[in-house]
Amino acid sequence: MTxxxxxxxxATASATRTAVCAYDRLTPDLGxxxxxxxxxxxxxxxxxxEVYAVQNLCPFSGAYVLSRGITxxxxxxxxxxxPIYKQVxxxxxxxxxxxxxxxxxxxxxxxxxxxxxxxxxxxVYIDLAGGE
Amino acid sequence: MSDTKKIVxxxxxMVAHRFVExxxxxxTDGQYSVTVLAEEPRAPYDRVALTSYFTHKDPDALALGxxxxxxxxxxxxxxxxxxxxxxxxxHSVTDRYGREHGYDHLVLATxxxxxSPPVEGSDxxxxxxxRTVDDVAELRRYVEDRSKGLxxxxxxxxxxxxxxxxxxxGALQELGATSTVIQFxxxxxxxxxxxGGGQALTRLIEKLGVTVKCNTATTAIKPGKDGSAxxxxxxxxxxxxxxxxxxxxxxxxxxxxxxTAGLDMxxxxxxxVDDTCxxxxxxxxxxGEVACIQGSCIGLxxxxxxxxxxxxxxxxxxDSTFPGADTSAKLKLLGVDVASFGDAFAKTPGALELTYxxxxxxxxxxxxxxxxxxxxxxxxxxxxASAYASLRPLVGSEVGGDPAxxxxxxxxxERPNVExxxxxxxxxxxxxxxxxxxxxxxxxxxxxxxxxKACTKAGxxxxxxxxxxxxIVGTELEKSGIEISNALCEHFDMSRAQLxxxxxxxxxxxxxxxxxxxxxxxxxDLCKPAIGSILASLYNEHVLxxxxxxxxxTNDRVMANMQKDGTYSVVPRVPGGEILxxxxxxxxxxxxxxxxxxxxxxxxxxxxxxxxxxQLPSIxxxxxxxxxESGHAYGKSLRTVKSCVGSTWCRYGVQDSVGMAxxxxxxxxxxxxxxxxxxxxxGCARExxxxxxxxxxxxxxxxxxxxxxxxxxxxxxxxxxxxxxxxDDETVFKVIDRYLMYYIRTADRLQRxxxxxxxxxxxxxAIREVILEDSLGICADLxxxxxxxxxxxxxxxxAVLNDPERLAQFTSFVNAPDQPxxxxxxxxxxxxxxxxxxDERDSGAxxxxxxxxxVRS
Numbered sequence: 001m002t003x004x005x006x007x008x009x010x011a012t013a014s015a016t017r018t019a020v021c022a023y024d025r026l027t028p029d030l031g032x033x034x035x036x037x038x039x040x041x042x043x044x045x046x047x048x049x050e051v052y053a054v055q056n057l058c059p060f061s062g063a064y065v066l067s068r069g070i071t072x073x074x075x076x077x078x079x080x081x082x083p084i085y086k087q088v089x090x091x092x093x094x095x096x097x098x099x100x101x102x103x104x105x106x107x108x109x110x111x112x113x114x115x116x117x118x119x120x121x122x123x124v125y126i127d128l129a130g131g132e
Numbered sequence: 133m134s135d136t137k138k139i140v141x142x143x144x145x146m147v148a149h150r151f152v153e154x155x156x157x158x159x160t161d162g163q164y165s166v167t168v169l170a171e172e173p174r175a176p177y178d179r180v181a182l183t184s185y186f187t188h189k190d191p192d193a194l195a196l197g198x199x200x201x202x203x204x205x206x207x208x209x210x211x212x213x214x215x216x217x218x219x220x221x222x223h224s225v226t227d228r229y230g231r232e233h234g235y236d237h238l239v240l241a242t243x244x245x246x247x248s249p250p251v252e253g254s255d256x257x258x259x260x261x262x263r264t265v266d267d268v269a270e271l272r273r274y275v276e277d278r279s280k281g282l283x284x285x286x287x288x289x290x291x292x293x294x295x296x297x298x299x300x301x302g303a304l305q306e307l308g309a310t311s312t313v314i315q316f317x318x319x320x321x322x323x324x325x326x327x328g329g330g331q332a333l334t335r336l337i338e339k340l341g342v343t344v345k346c347n348t349a350t351t352a353i354k355p356g357k358d359g360s361a362x363x364x365x366x367x368x369x370x371x372x373x374x375x376x377x378x379x380x381x382x383x384x385x386x387x388x389x390x391x392t393a394g395l396d397m398x399x400x401x402x403x404x405v406d407d408t409c410x411x412x413x414x415x416x417x418x419x420g421e422v423a424c425i426q427g428s429c430i431g432l433x434x435x436x437x438x439x440x441x442x443x444x445x446x447x448x449x450x451d452s453t454f455p456g457a458d459t460s461a462k463l464k465l466l467g468v469d470v471a472s473f474g475d476a477f478a479k480t481p482g483a484l485e486l487t488y489x490x491x492x493x494x495x496x497x498x499x500x501x502x503x504x505x506x507x508x509x510x511x512x513x514x515x516x517a518s519a520y521a522s523l524r525p526l527v528g529s530e531v532g533g534d535p536a537x538x539x540x541x542x543x544x545x546e547r548p549n550v551e552x553x554x555x556x557x558x559x560x561x562x563x564x565x566x567x568x569x570x571x572x573x574x575x576x577x578x579x580x581x582x583x584x585k586a587c588t589k590a591g592x593x594x595x596x597x598x599x600x601x602x603x604i605v606g607t608e609l610e611k612s613g614i615e616i617s618n619a620l621c622e623h624f625d626m627s628r629a630q631l632x633x634x635x636x637x638x639x640x641x642x643x644x645x646x647x648x649x650x651x652x653x654x655x656x657d658l659c660k661p662a663i664g665s666i667l668a669s670l671y672n673e674h675v676l677x678x679x680x681x682x683x684x685x686t687n688d689r690v691m692a693n694m695q696k697d698g699t700y701s702v703v704p705r706v707p708g709g710e711i712l713x714x715x716x717x718x719x720x721x722x723x724x725x726x727x728x729x730x731x732x733x734x735x736x737x738x739x740x741x742x743x744x745x746x747q748l749p750s751i752x753x754x755x756x757x758x759x760x761e762s763g764h765a766y767g768k769s770l771r772t773v774k775s776c777v778g779s780t781w782c783r784y785g786v787q788d789s790v791g792m793a794x795x796x797x798x799x800x801x802x803x804x805x806x807x808x809x810x811x812x813x814x815g816c817a818r819e820x821x822x823x824x825x826x827x828x829x830x831x832x833x834x835x836x837x838x839x840x841x842x843x844x845x846x847x848x849x850x851x852x853x854x855x856x857x858x859x860d861d862e863t864v865f866k867v868i869d870r871y872l873m874y875y876i877r878t879a880d881r882l883q884r885x886x887x888x889x890x891x892x893x894x895x896x897x898a899i900r901e902v903i904l905e906d907s908l909g910i911c912a913d914l915x916x917x918x919x920x921x922x923x924x925x926x927x928x929x930x931a932v933l934n935d936p937e938r939l940a941q942f943t944s945f946v947n948a949p950d951q952p953x954x955x956x957x958x959x960x961x962x963x964x965x966x967x968x969x970x971d972e973r974d975s976g977a978x979x980x981x982x983x984x985x986x987v988r989s
Contacts, residue, residue, distance in 0.1 A: 021946045029682035030689075032946040040955070043946070047644070047654060057955075062970070063698035064955050068686040068745075072656030074622070081657035083686035083694055088657065105970075 017118060017125040024122065026051065031067035031080070036126050041115060042067035043124065044091065046078055052091040053115040053126050058082045059096070059104035066112070074098075136206070137164050139447070140225055140233050142215045142389065143241035144170020146179055147420030147436040149196045151239060154444040156204055164237075164447065165206045169227055171214040172264060175202055180433055182268055183299045183306075193851070194265070218393040220413055239443060240390060240403055240411075240418040244383035244431060248291075253353030258361035259377045262300045271378065275307045278375050285310055287373055289364055291350050292380035293320040298465040300378045301342050309376065312343040314350055314364070324461060324472035325496075325512050328489055332496030332514040336468045339494070353377055385422045385429045398424030407453040409443045417443045430457045434560040441563060458560050460527075462513075462520045468494075469517035474510025474527035475500050483509055488539035490515075497539045499523075499531075506530050521600040525556035525566060558604065559597045564590040569601055573608040581605055581891070620881060621658035624651040628806060628881045632666050636877075641671065642679050661685050662881045665768055668804035669876050672924045674931055675767075675804075676938050687766035690942065691928055692748055697956060697967040700748060701741040702728070703765035704755050705801065708775045708793030708813070709736030718758050722751055727980075729964045735772030735810065737763060742965065744952055746944045752929045761927040762802075768882075769804045770811070773797040774826070778815030787832030789815035792861070796830070799865065800872065802925050806879040806888075809872065810844075824852045827885040828868055833857070837864050841871055842889040842896065850886040853896055856904070869918040870903035870911060877914075 020034040026045035033056050034041045040056035044067075056064045061084040069080045071091075078091040081098075088098035094112035096104075104110045116127040139155070141148045152166050170176070177194040202209045213227045224234045246261035248254050258278075260271045279286045288304035290297045293315025304311040313320070319330025320337065334344045349367035353374075356362020364372045390403035395411050395418075398404050402424030409417045409425070420436035421429055430436070435457040445452045460473035478485050482503035489496045495515035501508055508531045513520055519538045529552070531538070552558070554567030572578045572587040581598070584605050585591055591598040618627035624647075626634065631650065640646045643663055647655055655663075664683030668675055675681075675688050687693055692700035704719070719738050723730045726747055728740040743751055755761075765771060773796045776782065778789030793813040803809070812823030813830045823829030829840040835858040843852030856867050879888040889896050901907040903914070932938045943949045958965040958980040959972055968979055 019947075025946060027682070027941075028679070030941065033944065035945045035948045035951060040945075040953070061696060061698075063696065064953055065686070065694070065698040068689070068694070068698075070657040070660055070685065071682065072658075072660065073654045074656065078654075079656065084696065084698075086657065 016129040017116075017127040019123050019125050021124055022122055023051070023119050023124050026124065029071045031069065031071070033064070033067040034126065037128055039128060040064045041126055041128075042069075042080070043117070043126070044071055044080060046071060046091075050078070051117045051119060051124060052078065053117045054080065054089065054091060054094055054112040057108070058084055058087070059108040059110050059112070060085050060087050060099075060102050062105040062108065136162060137236040138234065139164050139166045139237045139239060140235035141166060141168045141239045141241055142218075142225060143243055143386075143420075143422070144168050144172060144174075144176050144209070144211070145241060145243045145420065146176055146196060146433055147243070147440050148239075148241040149176035149201075150437045151241060151419060151440040151444060152207055153197055153201055154441050155447075156201060156207060158444060158448055159206075162206055165208070167208040167210065167233060167235075169210050169213040169215050169225070169233065171212070172266070173212040174265070175199070175209060175211070177265065179264075182262075182265065183303050215389060218389055218416075220393055220416065223415065236415070237447060238416045240416065240422055241420045241440075242386035242389060242422045244421040244429075245386055246296075246379065247382050247384040248379035249381055251291075251350055251352060253355065253361065254379065256353055256355055256361045257359065258375065259353060259379065261379050262296055262303075263383070268303070271303070271376070272307060275304070275309055275376055279308060282375065286375045288312070288376050288378070289314060289372065289374045290378045290380055291364075292382065293317065293344065293346065294323060294380065294382065295321060295461070295463060295465070296382075297378075297380035298337065300380045301337075302465060304376070304378070305340070305342065310341075310343075312345060312372065312374075313337070314348050314366075315344065315346045316349050318347050320344060320346070321470065321472075324476065325470065325514060326477060326498065328487060328498065329470075329472075329496050329512045329514045332489065332491070332494055333468065333470060335491065336494040336515055337465075340467070383421065383431050385424070387422055390418065390422070398427070398429065400424075400429070402429035408446050409439050409454065410446070417446075419443050425454055426456065430459065432457070432459060432461065434458055434460075434563075437561060438563055458557065460524050460560060462517050462524075469513065469515060469520075471513040471517035471520040471524075472511070473520065473524040474508070476510045476512050478509070480509050486535055486539060488536075499535055499538060501531065501535060505535065508535070521597050522603075524560070525552050525558050525600065529553055529556065552604070558600055559588075559590040561597075562589040562592065564588045566604055569604045570608050573605055574612060578605070579609065582887075618880075620662055621656055623647060623653045623655050623659050626650065628662055628666070628883075629878045631663070632669075632877050635663070635666055636670055641667065641673075643667075643683055644679060655683075657685075658881070661688070661768075664688065665804045665806065668769075672802070672804075672921050674926075675928060676932065676941075681938075681941065690745060690748060691752075691762060691766060691932065692743065693766045695741060695967075698953065699741070699956065700743050700745065701739050701765070702743050702748070702751055702755075703733065703737055703739050703763040704760040705763035705797070706737040706772075707797040707801075708773055708790045710790055710794060711737075715758065715760060718754065718760070722754055726751060727965060729966060733765070733772075734774075735765075736774050737765075737772060739765070742958070742967075744944065744956070746942055746949065746952070749933060749939055749942050753933055756927070756930050756933060762929045764802060764928075767804060768807050769802060770797070770800040770809045773800075773811040773813060774821050774823070775813040776815050776818075776820035778813075778832070782815060784818060785815035785832070786834055787815050787837065789813040789821065789830075789832060792830060792832075792837070792864070793821075795861075795865075796868070799922055800868075802928070803872065803876075803921055805872070805876045807882050807884045809885075811868075825849065826852060828852070828871065830864055830868075836860050839864055839867055842886045844884050844886050846884075848886075853889075855896070855900060866915070867903065870914045871899070873914040873918050874899065874903055874910075 018036045028047045031042050031044045041053050042056040043053045045051045056066050058065050069083045072079050079088050081088045089096050089112050094114040096110040118125045178196050215225045215227050217226045224232045226232050246263040275286050286309040288309035288311040290300045291314045293313045301311040301313050320333045351367050352365040353361050354363045361377050385402040387401050387403050396404040403418040404424045405418045409419050419439035421431050442452050462471035478500045483500050487498045498512045500510040508526045552566040556566045558566050568588050572584045576587050578584045578587050581602050591601045619625045660683040723740050728742050731739050733739050773793040775789045775793030779785035810826045811828045812821040812826040814821040814823045815832045824840050825843050825845050829852045831838045838857050839855045840852035841855045843850050957968040959968045
């Protein structure tokens with residue numbers, strides 16, 4: 001469902017980034033959702049200050065809810081758990097680490113798209129084109 | 133199916149039940165149909181637990197096994213169908229209504245009857261026996277009526293100081309009667325315990341207020357003025373005033389059918405069978421107490437069940453034979469442990485007896501070992517039978533180490549650690565060996581006690597072997613390299629209960645401090661909500677206080693229940709299910725204004741579905757302004773207290789169940805716990821509130837309330853079990869305060885009350901001691917903790933509405949707060965909207981998009 005626009009040249013990626021909110025608007029470990037170019041993105045500021053962005057769509061329920069999940073770690077990997085059926089995903093790669101013995105909805109990949117985030121001058125930017 | 137052979141079972145007791153259960157379990161090809169002809173007007177029940185009928189008053193609580201057994205198409209149960217004759221030539225039996233039942237194979241399982249000696253006056257009103265549910269019900273009625281008529285406690289006497297006699301004495305005490313046990317022999321339970329054991333037992337029983345008279349022969353029961361039992365006369369010339377007499381002088385086989393059918397009879401009665409349970413007629417078997425096997429009739433359930441299994445095995449072509457009766461028994465009589473097993477009286481030549489007696493503590497223990505003191509032969513345990521489960525299976529094996537370790541109080545000397553041989557029987561009720569339990573782990577992949585119980589049936593009848601089963605399972609899992617870890621998750625090595633006390637003692641209040649002190653890393657979706665819940669239980673501060681919002685599941689984080697499409701449902705509290713008309717109107721108005729789907733919940737309140745994150749504060753503003761508050765439908769916390777309408781309106785109600793339910797709901801509202809908590813209150817014994825399906829059920833009685841604990845619906849439904857009886861309002865509160873608080877402190881993550889109290893060391897009995905007798909000395913602390921909860925309660929939603937920072941969390945998109953989630957789509961159904969399915973989205977069916985919904989607020 002989250003289609004990444006291939007039309008944008010990655011060399012110009014910095015020009016494709018979108019400002020979503022002030023860094024201070026993000027509470028540690030509490031996600032927010034943002035609408036970026038029609039896409040729903042889930043953004044997390046973790047307790048170490050790092051910010052990550054992934055698709056907001058939960059592949060296993062088909063609902064746009066990941067911003068409302070619980071952040072955590074598995075080993076050293078920062079994670080987000082879906083609030084619906086509790087699957088756990090890596091915030092670094094989007095990989096689904098715990099499937100809870102479920103299959104994703106038909107036509108949706110189990111892993112998440114992750115988007116580069118930059119914090120510039122107190123502003124948080126998401127780069128949809130840099131998504132994978 | 134025409135070649136299905138017909139088995140007729142005469143008798144509907146426990147052994148008949150086991151026979152049918154085993155047959156349907158093992159006869160997978162449907163070779164046999166089974167008809168059970170029962171004399172009593174009910175399905176087989178747990179006669180061993182008969183005394184519990186006094187406390188539960190519910191014959192269903194005595195039900196054996198899965199009731200669906202009687203719905204099997206190959207099983208027919210005829211109640212109230214006493215068989216009067218057998219025609220072995222015609223292969224048919226005739227019941228009391230003259231109906232004939234043909235058979236290919238006949239199984240006699242008629243059991244025993246309570247025998248009373250030919251004493252003058254044994255037919256007077258007020259003289260009872262103790263064998264069936266009806267006997268117990270009549271006794272109960274008589275004692276209750278008598279005590280009303282007399283206006284003083286009823287004087288009870290039990291003739292017979294065996295196992296059944298002590299049960300009956302306990303039952304009389306339960307009914308508020310005084311009780312005296314009259315024993316002909318020189319000690320109580322002379323068949324099971326020796327002189328030392330008998331003395332210890334007498335002391336313990338007398339301490340409980342029961343009078344014991346040994347070496348006493350009753351010669352007559354004399355009528356009182358009203359013609360019913362009034363006094364006992366003894367052979368030594370003494371006498372005693374009584375109001376009710378119970379004979380518990382033993383049982384005799386119900387063998388009259390076999391006798392008239394010309395089958396061989398044992399010397400002291402019983403239908404003679406061989407080691408395969410067959411009589412001399414190859415088409416007739418006898419099992420249970422009516423069978424005279426290896427020369428005697430055995431009045432115990434375990435050998436009866438073994439016979440049932442053998443008869444089934446033989447009919448299905450097996451070759452099992454009766455191994456000899458295991459007459460071991462462990463009982464809890466009036467709260468006193470008594471166990472006897474193996475060669476308890478040291479009849480084996482050269483046997484040595486090791487005894488330990490502590491008259492002050494009321495403990496007597498004896499082990500019987502071979503002359504080299506290496507092999508265990510049997511034993512007697514009175515007052516403390518904790519070693520029984522470990523010792524009984526060891527009979528015939530080496531005791532290992534110093535046998536004295538088993539005699540001294542637990543913990544004073546290390547008990548020998550002995551590996552049971554595979555063939556050692558662990559569960560004698562269901563004939564499960566140690567090997568079968570190990571096999572459940574190694575071959576069938578069971579990884580916990582519940583799995584092993586389901587797989588082997590071990591511990592599913594009387595449960596006395598459960599500690600041993602648990603130990604064997606634990607050892608086996610360890611050997612297989614499966615670690616039984618109580619760790620909460622990779623960040624905390626502790627169990628929830630350990631972490632609870634760690635946090636309580638350290639008085640830490642934030643997740644970051646707690647994980648730094650007791651864990652590693654940064655936490656995850658398992659430990660964060662658990663700690664969020666512990667902090668809420670301990671301090672009752674707001675769920676979103678300090679750094680806690682990020683610990684909560686989305687439900688607690690936004691104080692609503694997430695549904696499948698990511699929207700939420702909203703449930704305001706309706707205490708006890710009692711609601712003002714203006715609140716009903718308000719809920720309807722809100723649902724209309726926000727286009728919410730409404731449904732009545734199982735907990736007697738109203739759920740509004742389809743509210744978006746950003747709509748929650750405006751919905752709650754209207755509810756809070758009108759005086760409603762959060763219903764905590766989203767929390768692992770108290771949900772509802774369901775009630776029937778009770779004595780204020782109902783013709784049958786005996787107490788104000790709605791008033792009680794409201795009081796309980798307001799008392800425990802907002803209480804965070806390891807899992808959700810549901811309570812119920814019924815205004816009379818008809819139980820319309822289904823309170824026994826709740827974690828705590830309160831049921832009105834003429835004298836007050838009964839409190840039941842540990843019930844639930846859900847995946848594995850459980851009936852709650854009686855905790856206290858006929859108590860006043862204050863006691864109801866006190867008992868529930870402590871029960872809930874103790875549960876909250878010691879349960880595992882997401883463990884409901886039923887498995888908690890089942891797995892608690894010592895079960896409900898131990899929990900009862902903690903909360904009623906303060907055995908851990910923590911009651912004052914539990915009371916104080918609950919009082920603090922009640923005092924500091926505040927409505928979570930009201931608090932959030934007053935806090936702009938927390939309100940900011942209720943935003944659809946951080947960069948587009950005015951836009952709702954564009955993916956939501958609904959269709960109309962039965963006049964309300966529901967989420968569209970994928971097909972409906974794909975086919976372009978008429979959808980209602982959320983943004984088109986008008987919101988007035």
